[in-house]
Each structure stands twice: as structure tokens, then as C-alpha cells.
Amino acid sequence: MSSGLYLQMRGITKTYPENDVLANDEVDFEVRENEIHAVVGENGAGKTTLMKILYGLEQPDSGRILLKGEEVRIHSPLDANRLGIGMVHQHFRLIPEFTIAENVVLGIEPRRRGIFFDRERAVCGVEEVIRRYGFSIDPRLPVSRLTVGQMQLVEIIKILYREAELLILDEPTSVLTEQQIHKLFGTLENLRSIGKTVVIITHKLGEVKAISQRVTVMRKGEVVAVRDTAEVDERELSRLMVGKSVTFQFEREAVNKGRVVLELRDVVLRQKGQDRPLLDHVNLKVHAGEIVGVAGVSGNGLAELEDVVGGLRRVSQGRLLHDGRNITDLSAVQLRERGLAYVPADRLQRGSSLQSSVMENMIISSHHDFLQGGFFRRRAVEEFAETLSSSFSIDGDPRVPIGTLSGGNIQKVILARELASQSDFIIFSEPTWGLDIASAEFIYAKILEIRRRGIAVLLISSNLDEILALSDTLVVLYRGKVVASLSNERKLSKELVGEYMMGLRDDSRGAAAPSDNGPTETGPSESGPSPGEAS
Amino acid sequence: MKRPHRADALLTGALGLLITLGISFLIAVILIFLLSKQPLTTIYYFFVGPFTNRYYFGNMLNTAIPLVFTGLGIAVAFKSSVFNLGGEGQVYSGALVATVILLALPQSSGYLGGPAALAAALATGAVLAGMSGFFKMKWRTDELISSFLISSAVIFIVNYFITGPLDDPSNSMLATRAVDKQYHFLGIFPPSKLDISAIFAMLAGVLVFFLMYYTHWGYEMRMCGLNREFSRYGGINVSTYVVLPMIISGALHGLAGGIAIMGTYHMAVKEFSYGMGWNGIAVALIAKNNPLGVLPAAVFFAYLDAGAKAAMLHSDVTFEIAAIVQSVIFYLITAQAIYSFLRRRKRSRP
């Protein structure tokens, strides 16, 4: 087994114009032949972008790619395929109504007499690949009948069928059970032993230790470290991933907790087609005047928690209580009536109607207040909008479509709207992602203000610095479970929280459980939007 | 609240529309040159004809009246992102129901008969379209197809009644008896057929505008139409606003039928209303689904029709040129959507 360099990416830089995020900043990345190389980092670190560039789905602003020493240009997935690069995406690209064989050969179908699809040859060809790599699955099965783990296998077969030599897997285990992960790793090791090279993007440190030879750590668009896996432990990786704490320009006064405003009791959320619960017996309490921060890596249940508390998704089991009263089965409409305020992570689709005016966006939950005999008092709405705009420093005419505002201003409008309601409870999800520092600090100030007023705040965020600065109580979700519920009176260390987030510690299992060599479970879900990592 | 548009957004929209209409007129001119042996005369009558005398002008406005109602019906539906493709059947059945009621009422019903008939016409359309809305809400049945299917079936059924049990053998058409003179709308512009329903049409435009922009149903309908997820998040009962817009749309279409009977036709003739539904879609399109814009858009559409008719009567071309011009307008308007979209995107990048 040679250890020559199979892949080199030099000076890769990429900025996404939509939100001006520098996803990759002069990234140098190297993979040796026949190794399994892990790329780790938090959300927004730039890992997926780098791989998309490698696979031809994105073009870098600058930089070079060399395969086996030769410079190559990869303009599309077809180019990548031709160069022997295959990618298994985080969200599968399969057609459930077709069979496995059909999905695998789609685009390069074997033909009979030039025009007919040679189904038999396709099945044979796929069976041959299955056999060669030691899998066991019937290519005649329709994909709709497969488990998630099997679907992923199909994606792998798809790229092996196209004779990939370099396999890229993007967060492959986020949807798998422990058993399936074992199988996957066996497969990867097998592939490596017959000469393939594998790059695996992950944020699960246990997996890095289990399967890779080397690991590259990325943070905020840069490569911060490259190590031999045998020579680092998970704690160090975790530290490298989260980096130093950022101090914010504000002080949080001592908490003044009141009654329990919102409670989640033993909440379980299951979803058809997912092999395990997205929320796993979650218990949570938010008091008046308290900020409960929920931390976790995207994909571990944060988005699901948001949906459930926001009333947009029904729980499978368990109860939600507001002021002691059962609100479990209430619809979003009813929750709004009870005074729930909610700043969603998805600003543009859920949090606003881009084509409507700022004014119309501002009154979505409260428009009933502006009616008089069924008709809108236009002046009253305009005044309301203008008052809100000035107190939240939003420039511009409230009659303008909100889509023309900057991201920061859109978020301010959403914030203004939600805070204007007479609620005793508010949930924030990823409130400052994609925002500039000034807007972010403005929002932090507002959050602290409402905390002072005695409102119960649930803050869901994958931004560790933010959570640590703001929260009174810190909860960590890992694979849908609450693995920590800690008081943040004396500021917790980022490293410690990072360990919970990576699954290295788990209070729900009793004593802190240090590094797990086995593969670890995660709640499968769609990740919330994150800068530059949009998949 | 007033429709919030910056001045220049409005301007680019208007500009785009002008370009569309300009190109369409150009095509009309080219067609006329190709097809007519006296192109200049034809052009004169095509573009100016409808204004040359009271008869043409009044009739043109009269033709626009049902289109205002169907156009409003489609505009309401489109604004709420639901699709009512059953307009033809809703108009036709509304007309029949109105006729039946008026024929069945004794002479002395006076002022009750008219409103009753119109209310029934409105209800007929509302129920027909509302069914599709209901199925969509309950079981996600595609309302576009179901409204079309129901409407198609209804058209046959109405045909049956008009040519069968309700046919009046004394008139030489496939039509019912004429309704009593007291139920004819007053003519306001003789010798044309223009009647007071023109005022109803204008009222309808204003009322629907008011509904959409000044009431909370209108607000909620529009929000659901623009972004269903946001509306749901904001606490709007989204499923209601699948059914309600369809009901309103159907009601307006049914009303169109009733008004057409009381105003112009006075009897239900087989397939007399053909095109009112389809043209309503065209009108809503040209008006960009703005209720106030439906009024001029309907007149414009009627103008094309009237111009073609005048050209046909006074020159040597056939009326169907209007159809060709209309189709060009359709193509351009819907393709135009991308121009304004591009323009707006460019502007939203600071």
C-alpha cells in the first residue's frame, strides 16, 4: 500500500454570493492513497462545500485540484465520475419508485440493440458489483421498500458501479442505526483494503477514531489541523473543532427564575421511514425570566424540537405543558392564541413572506387586533409598523416587500413582530446565523431584555458561543436525547459542552462516559439552514 | 392596507405590460396586412371601430361585464394559490338556475325575484367550486382537475335541460323561454345592450378589492397564497383558505351567469356563455390578479373582441384574428413573469 498522495486540493477559496459567507478560505486538503480520511468540523465549518467543489457541484473562486499529481478541472458531477470520484450525498438522490438496479444504472443504462434498456444486463451488472464488494441485497427490489441503511448502500453501489476510486461520503451515519453503522464501516474498510480511497465527512468523533487513518479539522472555513487519527484523542479533536471561546460585549445578570412556563415531559418524536426516534424521551423545563439554551450539532434533534414546540409538528408520545396546562395537541393557530412567540430558524420560508410588505409580515399573528368590524384600520397598521421599525432600528418604508431587506433587517422584523406580542414564552431558533455582528449583538441585547422582563426563553442554537453567553441553563441534545442539563451560572467551558455535543459525555447514562469507540447514534433529520453548508 | 408597491416596481410592471400589449398590437397589424386586401381600413376598424358609434361602444362595455365577474373570480383564486378551472360550468349553471327561478316566479314578485335569482346563481357556482375546494382540503385531491371535471359534467347536464325539458318550442333556438320583462336590467346606453349591470360590475371590482386588501379574510387568503408555511406558522388556519377562495371564485362565476341572463340574454340559450370562464382567466392574467385591474383588463379584452367584430363587419377579415392576438398576449404575459422576476431579483441584491 503506497502512501502517495491521491488527492490534493490547494488554496481552495469559495464565497457564497447569496449570503456573503466565506465558506472555504484558502483551504489545503490532502488525501493519501488507500486511506480513509475524515474531515470534521461543526456546522458551517466548510466541509460540505469543499466536497461539493471536489465533486463538481460547486466551482471554487480560486484554487487547484490535483489527482495523483495531475491537475484536473471538475466542472460537473459527470467530470468527477469520469475521474473516478464518486459522492454519496447526505440526502439521498434516489427514485423510490424504481428498483435498485434501475437507480444504479440510471444515466448509463446498458442497452440491447441500441434502443432497448437491457434490464437483465443491468441487474447482472449490479449484482456483480454487489458480489464483488461483499454486499448482500437484491437489485430487483424497489427502493421504496428499503430501510434507510439499505438506501445508503444503494448510493454506495451507485458510485462503485461507476468505478469510483475515490469515494466521498457526506455525513453517512446521520441516518443509520448502530448496527447499520457497523456494517457501513466494515464495508469502507473492505473497500480500502482493495485499493479504494475514502473521504468521510462527519462531526461524530467516535466514528473518526473508529474508521479513519487521518483526520482534517476545519473551522469557520479554514483547515485548523491535520492529524494522524492514532495520535489524537476525541477531546483534543473536540477542542480543535470548537476553538477558543468568543467573548461577547455584554454581561448577563443573575437569573431571577419564576414559575415553570413551558415544560416538555417525556416527549418522543418518531417519523415513518426513520429507524429511530428523532426526539427520544426529552424532558425540559423553562422558567419565567430564564433562558434555556439547547445546544447540539445540527441533525441531533434541534430542528425537531423547534418544530414541536412551535406547534408545527405533533409529538408521537409525551406532553407539552404551558403554565401547567396541557398544550400537546394544540395546532399552531391555537398556540399563537395562547401567546406563543416563535422566531424560526428558517427565516425566509417560515419566518416571513418575502413578497409581502414589511407591514404585512409584522402583523401575521396579530392582524386580528387591527380589525374594526372586519376591516383593517390601515393607519393603525402603518403606525404600528413604524413604531416597531424605529424601536428595532429597521430602516426603510414598511410598505416595501420584505424580500428587499437585508438578512439582518429581515430578522429584526421577525424579532420585532414576535416580541411585540404579549407572550410569556418565546422560542428562538438559530437567531443569528448568517447575520453580521452588529445585528447579532442587537438581537442578543433584545433577548436579554426580555429575559429581564420575566419572559421564558428557549434558545435553540448550534452556535456554541452564543448559547454559552446567553443561557442560564444549558441543555445538550445528542441523537434526540437530552445528554446534559447544566446550570450556566458560572460559565461552562466550551470544551465541556463540546464534549456533550459530540457524544463523548452523556449524563443520562449516569457517570460521564468518555470516548466511545463504537459508532454512535444520531437523530436523522434535515439540517437547519447553515451558512455555506446548505445542502 | 394599500397594496405596498414601490413606485418603480409599479412602473416596471406597467412598462412590461405596455411592451406586451405593444408587441401584440404589432402582431395584429402584421396579421391584418397579411390577410386583408384593404389593410388600412381593416386596421382602422380593428383599433378604432369600437369607438365609432354608441352601438359598438356600448356593446363592447357590455361584453366586458361578465368578464369582470369571472376575472375577479379567477383573481381571487390565483391570489390564494388555488386553481378554479371549472369557470365555464359555474357560469353556465348559474345562468340556468337564475333563469329557472325567474321563470318560476309569479309576475308579482317584483323586487324579490331578481335578487333571489342572482343569489341562487351565486350559490350554484359557490357549491360547484366549493366541492373541489373541500376535496382538496380533506384529501388533497387536485382542485384544478376536479373543478374542470365537475364543470364539464355540469355543462352537459345544463345542455340537457335547456334542449330538453326547459326548451321553448316557440322560439327557433335551443333555448328556454324568455324571462319576464320586469327582470331585464335597465338599458343605460341605447341602442347598445349596455345595462345597469355595468354598475354592478364596477361595484364588484371595488368590493373584491376591498375584500382582498382591507379585510382579514383577504389578508389571510393572500398570505396563504404567497407562503403557506409562513401563514401556518403565523397562526392562520390554512385549510380554510383552500376552500374559501374556491367558494368565492365559484360564487363570482355563478353570479356572472345570472347577470348575463338578466342583463343581456334574458333566456338561457344553449352554450351562450361559452368563453366567459376561459376569458376570465385571460382577464385575471392581464390584470395581474389585481381586482381593480380586472375592470380595465376586462374592457381591454372586450375591446379586442369588439375591434375584431367591427373589422369583420366592415372589412374582409375574419373575427378570429382576435383569438390569435389574444394567444400572443397570453404567451407574452406569462413569459413576462420572468422579466419582472429578474428585475426584482436584481434590485434586492444591495
Add this chain to the structure above:
Amino acid sequence: MNEQSFTFPLLHNAIGIMTPFLLAATGGLFTELAGMLNIALEGLMLIGAFFSVVFAGLTGSLVLGILLGVVSAVLAAALFAGVSLNLKANVFISGLATNLLASGLTIVLAFQLFGNKGVVRFEIPKLPSLMIPALARIPILGDLLIGHNILVYFSWLLVVLAALAIYRTPFGLRIRGTGLNAATIASLGLKPRRYQMAGILISGFTCGLAGAVLTLKLSAFVPNITSGRGWIALVAIYLGNKTPWGIVIASFIFGFAESLSNFAQGAINIPADFILAFPYLITVLAMIVYSIWRHYRARA
């Protein structure tokens, strides 16, 4: 009219009448499979109807007439496709526009070329009918299957070819993939738009033929001869659950209904109009039942 002599012409006619539905729906099926709503079937059929009989009249040859009629329909389909796909127009509106254009254009041209806005007759050979002995020997159905014009038989061939294309070729696989999940198709390096365009053009082809059937049988062009058949074809696609064989059955239902309504005067007590309405009603019912089934299955 006794029962015996009534059923046979009823069914035999139904098979003839269903042909335009079958042709148009088969082509429209490709568009639907590619994920696009195609309401221009009516207009494309009309174009085919007009130009095939006009060119047949001009050239004296049925074959040339059919050929050029089909070409005209394909060109119209290309316009429809271009506006919808490349100019990103709303496919529904551009479909309506296509229908409107076809309607206006054919009448304008008829008037221009023949000075007549009504029925225009042509001196062209009649569409030959075939008596295929092999078919006649099929038990029970035999007599019903013979004696139709060649385009009827061609339509059957076309359905078979369409089924083969959809289920046995890579093209069919990809076009179905485009309709099911265009993103996946794109991720494989294929271009979904190409398959959508193909779907529309194919519908132009078959609708051209469908129109030709209508006019060449009469040796005349009647304004708006299609009178809703394109819409029926669209309904047949849905009723037939978007499969070729389902479309055959659905087309037959509509053909049968029309045939029945022709014969119904006096023979049956149900008014002709109700018979014509019937297929629409069962389609709506079928759609609703299907939606309910799908709704409760998803909840399980």
C-alpha cells in the same frame, strides 16, 4: 332496432371514436410522465386536424397530408415547449394560449385560403379501411376489430410502441425519473429539461395524428372539430392512472359514451347529455376515492 343489431354498431363505432382520444392521450402521457401538465392537447389536435386535411387536399396524397399535419402539430408543440420551458412561463397558461392560437389560426387560415368559415370540403381519397383476416379470427371480439381505417390500427401500434418506450427503454426510464424526481436526474448529469421537451414534442406528434383522424375521415375541416376531445384525452390520462393500458381503457369509456349518446336517441331512456357527462363524473369519483385511499395510507 333489436338488441342484437344495436350492440354491434355501438361497440364498433366506439372503437373508431376512441381513436383520437387514445392517440392524444398516449402522447400527453409522455408529458405527464415528465412531470408537466399538458392542457394543449386540444390545440395541438386542432392544428393536426386542419393541416393534415389541407395538405392532403393540396397534394392529393393522404400520406403527405398526414405527414405535414403531424409536422405542423409538432411545430406548434415546439412553440408551446419553448415558451414553457425556456421562457419559464406558467405551463398552464401557455397551454391555454396554444389552444387559443390553434383555434384562431385554423379559422383565420380557413377563411383566408378557402373563403369559408364553415365546413370546408376537400377532394381527397377516403381513408382506407382494413379487413385484417388475422384479427377477424379472434373469438368474440373478431368482428369488432376489423373494418376500421388504417389510422385506428396505427393508433394501436402506437400504444404498444409507447408502452415499450416507457417501460423498456432508457429514454422511458429517464423521462419517468424526470417526473418523479427531477433533482435526482440532474444529479446524475442528465438534463431534465430535455426530457420535458421530448414529452411535449411527442404529444405534438400524436395529437397531430389524432387530428388527422378526425378530418381525414370526413374529408373536410369543420371549425373547432376537436370540440373538447383534447380535454377528454387529458382526463383519460388521469383516469387511466397514467399508464398506457389504463389510457386504452379510459379512452374506450369515453368512446363508448359518445357512441352510446349517438345511438341513444329513442333506444335508451337516458338522455344523450347524461351519457356524455358520465365519464367525467366517474373520473372525479375515481380521483376522490384514490385521494382518500392515499390519504389514509399515508397516515398509517
